[in-house]
Every structure is written in C-alpha cells, then in structure tokens.
Amino acid sequence: MAGRRRKRLDLTTPGLLGLPLAWLVAFFLVPIGIVGAYSIDVFSIYPAKHPVTFAGWDDFLHSAIYLKLFWKSVRMSLIVSVLVVLLAYPVAYYLALGGTKRKYVLLLILIAPFLTSYLLRVLAWKVILGSNGVVNSFLYWLGVRAHDDPVSQLLYSRFAVMLVLVYVWLPFVALPIFVSLETLDRRLLEAAADLYASRWQAFRRVTLPLSLPGVVAAFLFVFIPTVGEFVTPSLVGGTSGYMYGNQISDLFGTGFPDWRTGSVLALFLLGVVAVLTGVFSRFLGMRQAGAR
Amino acid sequence: MDAALSKNGCRMLRGLFGLVVVFLYAPIAILLLFSFNDSVLPSFPLSGFTLTWYRQFIHDPELIGALETSAIVAALSSVGAVVLGTLASIPLARRRFRGKGAVSALLLSPLVVPYVVLGISLLLLFHAVGVPRTIMTVVIGHIVISLPYTLLVLIPRLQQIDVGLEEAAYDLGANRLQTFRLIILPLILPALVSAFLISFTTSFDEYAVASFVVGSRATFPLYLYGALRFPSRLPEVLAVAVVVMTVSLVVVVGAELGRRIAERRLGALPS
Numbered sequence: 001m002a003g004r005r006r007k008r009l010d011l012t013t014p015g016l017l018g019l020p021l022a023w024l025v026a027f028f029l030v031p032i033g034i035v036g037a038y039s040i041d042v043f044s045i046y047p048a049k050h051p052v053t054f055a056g057w058d059d060f061l062h063s064a065i066y067l068k069l070f071w072k073s074v075r076m077s078l079i080v081s082v083l084v085v086l087l088a089y090p091v092a093y094y095l096a097l098g099g100t101k102r103k104y105v106l107l108l109i110l111i112a113p114f115l116t117s118y119l120l121r122v123l124a125w126k127v128i129l130g131s132n133g134v135v136n137s138f139l140y141w142l143g144v145r146a147h148d149d150p151v152s153q154l155l156y157s158r159f160a161v162m163l164v165l166v167y168v169w170l171p172f173v174a175l176p177i178f179v180s181l182e183t184l185d186r187r188l189l190e191a192a193a194d195l196y197a198s199r200w201q202a203f204r205r206v207t208l209p210l211s212l213p214g215v216v217a218a219f220l221f222v223f224i225p226t227v228g229e230f231v232t233p234s235l236v237g238g239t240s241g242y243m244y245g246n247q248i249s250d251l252f253g254t255g256f257p258d259w260r261t262g263s264v265l266a267l268f269l270l271g272v273v274a275v276l277t278g279v280f281s282r283f284l285g286m287r288q289a290g291a292r
Numbered sequence: 293m294d295a296a297l298s299k300n301g302c303r304m305l306r307g308l309f310g311l312v313v314v315f316l317y318a319p320i321a322i323l324l325l326f327s328f329n330d331s332v333l334p335s336f337p338l339s340g341f342t343l344t345w346y347r348q349f350i351h352d353p354e355l356i357g358a359l360e361t362s363a364i365v366a367a368l369s370s371v372g373a374v375v376l377g378t379l380a381s382i383p384l385a386r387r388r389f390r391g392k393g394a395v396s397a398l399l400l401s402p403l404v405v406p407y408v409v410l411g412i413s414l415l416l417l418f419h420a421v422g423v424p425r426t427i428m429t430v431v432i433g434h435i436v437i438s439l440p441y442t443l444l445v446l447i448p449r450l451q452q453i454d455v456g457l458e459e460a461a462y463d464l465g466a467n468r469l470q471t472f473r474l475i476i477l478p479l480i481l482p483a484l485v486s487a488f489l490i491s492f493t494t495s496f497d498e499y500a501v502a503s504f505v506v507g508s509r510a511t512f513p514l515y516l517y518g519a520l521r522f523p524s525r526l527p528e529v530l531a532v533a534v535v536v537m538t539v540s541l542v543v544v545v546g547a548e549l550g551r552r553i554a555e556r557r558l559g560a561l562p563s
Contacts, residue, residue, distance in 0.1 A: 013383040013387055013389050016380065016382055017379070017380055017383055020376040020379055021395065021398065021399070022435065023376055023435065023436070024399060024402070024439070027432055027435075028405075028410075029398075031413035031414050031469065032413050033412075034417055034420050035409075035414065035416055038416060043416075043511060082510075085409055087312065090305055090308055091305070091309050091312050093297075093305065094297075094302070094308070097297055098296070098305060098306070099302070099303050102393045104562070106309070106453070108548065110313065110316070112313070112541055112544070112545060113317070116536075116540050116541055117496075117497045117533070117540065118499070119497070119513050119516050119517065120516070120537055121320070122515070123530075123533060124320060124322060124533075125319060126520065127319075127322060127334045132333050132334075133335065134335065134336065137335030138336050140336075141336050142533065146337060167316070167319070170315075181552070186296075207296070218365070220404070224406065225407070228406025228407070228409060229406045230500065245406065245408045248408050249411075249412075249503075249504075252504065263416070266408065266413070268404070269408075270409050273405065277404045285298060
C-alpha cells in the first residue's frame with residue numbers, strides 16, 4: 001500500500017538521532033571550536049586581523065598566576081570532593097545496608113535539598129556566616145565576642161567557599177554511593193561471614209571494592225563542577241576564595257575583557273576534565289566488568 | 293547476626309545520618325526563621341514576627357518579572373529538552389547501530405563540562421554569528437544542559453519495557469508511529485513527566501550559563517545574584533527564597549512519589 005508508506009515522521013535511527021545530535025553539534029561542539037579559534041587568534045575581539053598565534057597558550061603555560069590559581073582550585077576542589085565522599089559514604093551505607101525500614105523515604109530526605117535552588121542555599125550560608133550573621137550575632141549575644149569584633153574570616157574566605165561547596169554537593173553524592181551499595185549481592189557478605197571474616201574484613205575486602213565504582217562516580221560528580229566553580233566563590237569567597245573559574249568568568253566580563261586568555265584558560269580546564277573523565281570512565285567500566 | 297553492620301555500628305551511623313540531616317536542613321530553617329523576622333539585619337536576638345517581607349516581594353514588579361522570565365525560559369527549554377531527549381533515547385535504548393557508544397558519549401558529555409566553559413563558548417558562538425542575546429539564547433543553553441538529564445531518566449525506563457509488547461503491536465499491523473503513540477508513549481509517560489520536571493527545575497535555578505548569554509531581561513537567579521549585593525534587600529530575598537524552595541520541594545518530591553506510584557500501576561513490566 002503506497003499510501004500508507006508515505007512518510008509523515010521519520011522514525012529510522014538516523015531520523016530520530018538527527019535533531020538531538022545536530023543540536024549538540026551546533027550549540028556544544030561548534031562553540032567549543034570557536035573558543036579554540038579565539039585561543040589562537042583566528043577570531044579576535046580586536047578589529048585588526050591577527051595571524052594565527054599561540055602566544056596566548058605560551059603566556060598561559062609560562063604564567064605563574066594562572067597556573068598557581070589553577071592548582072589552588074584543584075586543591076580546594078579535591079578537599080571538597082574527598083570530604084563529601086567521606087561524609088556521604090557512611091550515610092549511604094547506613095541507608096543501603098543498615099536494615100532500615102523506609103530507606104527510600106530517608107534517601108529522599110537526604111537528596112531533597114539538592115533539588116532546591118543552588119543560589120538560595122548559598123545565600124543561607126551568607127546569612128549564617130556574615131559579620132552581622134547568625135553565628136556572629138549569637139556570639140555577641142553570648143558575650144563571647146564584642147560587637148565591634150566579629151569573627152571576620154567566617155565569610156569571604158577559602159573556608160567559606162569549601163564549607164558551602166560541601167554543603168551544596170553532599171546530598172547529590174549520596175545517591176551514586178547508595179546505588180552501588182544497594183545493588184551489592186548480600187550473599188557475598190554472608191559468605192564472608194561464614195568463612196570467618198570479621199565485619200571489618202568483609203567491608204574492606206568485599207563491600208568497599210565492589211562499591212568503588214559508585215565512589216569514583218560520586219567523586220567525579222563533585223570534582224568536575226567544583227573545579228570550574230565561580231558562582232559560590234564570587235558570593236562567599238572574597239579575594240582569598242577566588243578560584244580559576246572566577247578568573248575565566250572575569251576575562252569575559254565587562255571590566256578588562258581578554259577573550260584570548262580566557263579561551264586558553266577555559267580550554268585548559270576542559271582538557272583536564274576530559275582526561276579525568278576518560279581515565280576514570282575506563283576505570284569504572286573495567287571495575288563493573290570485573291564485578292560481574 | 294547481620295553481616296553488614298553490628299548493633300553499635302548501626303547506632304553510630306544512625307547518629308551520623310541525623311547529624312547530616314541537621315547540617316542539610318538547619319540553614320534552610322534559618323532562612324525560614326529570618327524571613328519572618330522584623331529586622332533588616334538577619335541577626336540574633338530575633339526582633340519580632342512580621343509578614344512585611346512577603347508583602348514587599350509580592351509587590352516588587354522587578355522580582356515578579358524575573359520569576360515570570362524564568363518560568364518562560366524553563367518551560368520552553370524543558371519542552372525542547374524532553375522532545376530531543378525522547379527522540380534520542382528510543383534508538384539508544386532499543387536499537388543496535390554503529391557508533392552507538394560515540395553518539396551516547398556526545399549526548400551525555402554536557403554533564404561533565406564545567407558550566408563556565410559552556411557559558412563562555414555559547415557567548416562566543418552568539419557573538420561570532422551576530423545573534424543578539426535574549427531569553428532565547430538562554431533557552432538554547434538550557435536545552436544543552438538538560439538534554440543529558442532527560443536521557444538519564446528516559447533510557448532506563450525504555451529498557452524496562454518488554455520488547456515483546458512492541459513486536460506484538462507490529463504483528464497486529466501497527467506501524468512505528470502507531471506503536472510509539474499507543475504502546476510506548478503511555479508506558480513512558482511518568483518518566484517523561486519527571487524528565488520535564490528535572491529540566492524545568494534545572495533551568496529555573498541555572499545561573500552560571502545564563503549569566504553569560506542573557507540579554508536585558510534578567511532570569512530569577514540573575515535577579516537574586518544582583519539583589520544579594522544590596523543588604524537592604526536581603527529580607528525580601530529571604531521571603532522569596534522560602535516560597536521558591538517550598539514550591540520546588542513540593543513539586544519535585546510529589547513528582548517522584550507520583551512517578552513511583554504510576555509506574556507500579558502500569559506494572560506488568562519486567563524490572
């Protein structure tokens with residue numbers, strides 16, 4: 001029947017994938033290509049045409065400031081990710097293996113804050129840590145500190161940035177760890193106990209290795225967004241909490257824009273993140289294959 | 293004996309869980325408390341109960357305008373993301389084809405790109421092709437961000453559906469479109485709704501990418517960010533914060549529970 005074969009909607013595989021792929025090529029891959037073009041002066045904000053130059057990259061790789069700032073951000077972000085995973089793991093362990101009734105309800109309670117506004121949760125800490133904020137006014141009230149002598153390093157510091165980032169990401173990280181522990185075959189633990197392994201030994205030799213993919217995933221889920229973070233540090237970081245992401249954002253801002261340097265910094269960050277994801281996803285894949 | 297946890301261990305971890313919940317909710321409770329406090333400064337001791345800040349924000353046209361703008365952006369971008377996500381998830385979940393690994397890697401990759409990089413790359417794109425920045429440029433960026441989330445919701449759901457149902461429909465003479473509309477669509481409807489809500493809340497809350505590609509009409513997060521620099525506007529912002537957080541919590545938790553119930557009802561699927 002020729003009439004019925006008339007195509008109204010293309011439901012073949014290329015037909016279905018065409019639009020989503022085109023969208024990502026146009027608004028994700030091409031833009032990154034343009035960043036690359038700006039980083040070597042193929043495109044430039046200045047009207048005069050420049051020859052292709054790697055001066056931007058050269059400056060970046062020999063600059064003390066940008067690389068130092070990058071390592072500072074990596075350090076902060078590493079501390080945050082490790083802390084978050086260390087806090088979330090026992091909590092997820094309790095929910096998954098503690099024999100609790102209503103564990104999904106408890107999990108939802110844990111995750112729910114993540115689903116509310118990010119900026120508003122940062123705002124909450126601004127209210128708590130500010131020099132007229134909750135902590136300081138409480139200290140005045142107790143008489144521990146005088147009114148003109150607030151604990152000033154609470155807000156606008158590296159500490160504030162890391163505290164807020166831990167707060168913001170903690171609920172999110174519990175999920176992948178919970179899933180990896182929840183899908184764990186309990187019979188393995190019983191077998192370990194039958195073979196006279198202590199609970200600690202069973203944890204170290206069975207549970208921990210099998211939940212490692214979830215832990216690595218959780219770690220990456222925090223590390224990748226926080227290493228390029230600029231919103232939280234700009235709200236609670238002050239100068240000492242200034243991060244690499246702030247530098248990128250400022251180079252594209254209205255103050256002293258320098259799109260070439262900004263593009264170099266952004267691509268460098270993207271490269272680091274891509275390598276990390278590649279290395280770890282292979283590691284995750286291997287782990288999962290090995291566990292089966 | 294329980295192989296995973298001793299009695300004491302369990303008690304300790306329950307304590308830790310309690311502490312974590314307090315840590316997560318105390319700041320939110322503080323926002324709530326000070327939104328009713330009769331003082332411009334959020335500090336102890338409390339000065340008395342008031343609804344001034346709530347009244348003030350309802351009558352602030354700039355704030356209401358920003359909420360509207362965000363609602364429009366979130367609605368458009370989540371429809372876009374869900375449509376694109378549905379198109380892509382069908383072949384990714386149900387079919388075999390060459391280059392599937394690369395395709396799914398590309399579609400999911402915005403998940404692992406720092407937002408600052410996404411933001412500036414879109415800024416440079418719109419600058420290069422001479423597109424003026426408006427709320428539509430924000431919508432475009434938010435679709436890129438939300439698309440992977442819709443795939444993460446839709447693909448597992450599609451994989452759960454018995455292939456036999458589809459084959460039966462074909463055997464009974466249904467074409468691909470009819471099979472999709474009559475068999476697949478009703479079964480994935482709860483997942484579509486949650487994909488929509490995830491995209492909506494993501495967009496409604498998104499600051500980083502929007503800050504680079506937004507035009508003169510501020511979205512709600514951009515308005516908030518601006519307002520945070522003026523201490524006198526803080527109490528009003530706290531009042532909005534309470535309202536927005538309550539609404540988003542109710543919507544998201546309600547949607548998740550609703551999806552669970554709906555999928556259980558739809559049942560009859562191997563899971």
